[in-house]
Amino acid sequence: MKIYGNKLIKETMLNMSQKDRMAHSFLICGEKGLGKKTIADWLAALLVCESAEKPCFACRSCHLASEHTHPDIIYAEHSGKLGGFSVDTVREICSDAYIKPNNGERKIYIFTEADKITVQAQNSLLKLIEEPPDHAYFIFTVTDRNVILETIRSRVITLSAAPVSREDTLAALAENGVSDSEANDAVSVFGGNIGKCLDYVKSDAMKSAVDLTKKVTDCIINRDEYGILKNLTDASADKDMFRTVIGMLDSIIRDALALRYDPDSMTGCYERGARELSSGTTLNACEKMHDALGKAYSLIDKNVNIKLIASVLCGEITAFRQL
Ligand SMILES: [Zn+2]
Structure with a gap:
């Protein structure tokens, strides 16, 4: 141990x-x-x-x-x-x-x-x-x-508990039998969070979730309403996938908020996206998106149609992004 x-x-x-x-x-x-x-x-x-x-x-x-x-x-x-x-x-x-x-x-x-x-x-x-x-x-x-x-x-x-150094993360992943290239890939997504890196390496679903989350983030940055809806709808085909994407998207928005106060603060899976959101979006819009994501997350287990949650969320994000 x-x-x-x-x-x-x-x-x-x-x-x-x-x-x-x-x-x-x-x-x-x-x-x-x-x-x-x-x-x-x-x-x-x-x-x-x-x-x-x-x-x-x-x-x-x-x-x-x-x-x-x-x-x-x-x-x-x-x-x-x-x-x-x-x-x-x-x-x-x-x-x-x-x-x-x-x-x-x-x-x-x-x-x-x-x-x-x-x-x-x-x-x-x-x-x-x-x-x-x-x-x-x-x-x-x-x-x-x-x-x-x-x-x-x-x-x-x-x-x-804090994230660990890149060196330590790579060592921990190697100890768990992860190849160098996969380990480097995981660290680029989840930094010094060993548990999340291991999840990412072991699960194709997690890789798809990260991919979709990054796409949604890019669409938010580019004010691409259709793209946000399309990718959120893709994620909504599976309840667990949707939950993971919403959770990770929220981490990116939180990073975008936290970056205003601490340039090294980062817990989400998409550093570049968080930085672009932080510099290109108002504080108010980020806070509102965070609230909307929290609301969407809490509805997932309440028997609300997931596609409906996705489309309402998309509408809200698009509206806030205009602020
Ligand atoms: Zn002992």
Whole structure:
């Protein structure tokens, strides 16, 4: 198990461990694909490792941690369509946390992809996080830290996963058996986001989605209403494809917005497109497009005809682009 890049996170965790001043709760945040779950797994191994140099990835505990079979590393089970955590799951954890660990001295509860955790679930966990038993540790991973209540956020160590260097991304892709040329292609689309690069390399659907997203972006830049409609309609033939394209298009619009404040900010798949949009479109138009994309995205799962969503969205984007 290896964390690429993210030196600050690693140093923060190692420092706490070496000084024997480990915090009990962590919030690992960052966009999809940046390795939040790997960081959580690595932190869990650090917490249970039996060697002096932690995490060693050689001892029995580290081995069980890497295999996800350590009895004291508990992954909270997701439930329901939204993938939150059920009241029962949270209740179980709340009582289990007071029971001593099976193996060593620590018990770790990991809530991955906790973006859909309800306020009720967070409130149930609050007391535990405020006054955890000595052996209990909690790790949450989220894309948006704001979903976590301030009362909890103020009691956890927040660590932000960041994109890694080009060198590290290429190394990670090579380790996953990706050829040099494919790796270079993926990095040109998704930069230092290893997870997204891997998705892109492995999936033809993802490649088509990126292609369509770039085409729509170009049409927005060129004020080509027919092109926007045609490409969005092409994407709407498949619900998953449409969802991916809308999500990626929104990332490009967000990049175009963020670029006004930070020239290095980039999370989407089309750097040139984001830069052209940023310089050639008003702030107001970008914000309105972002809202329209968010609205379209939320309608996808509400049984609204996808082609209709595509055509309404096209009309809105075209109107905003005139602003
Ligand atoms: Zn170990």
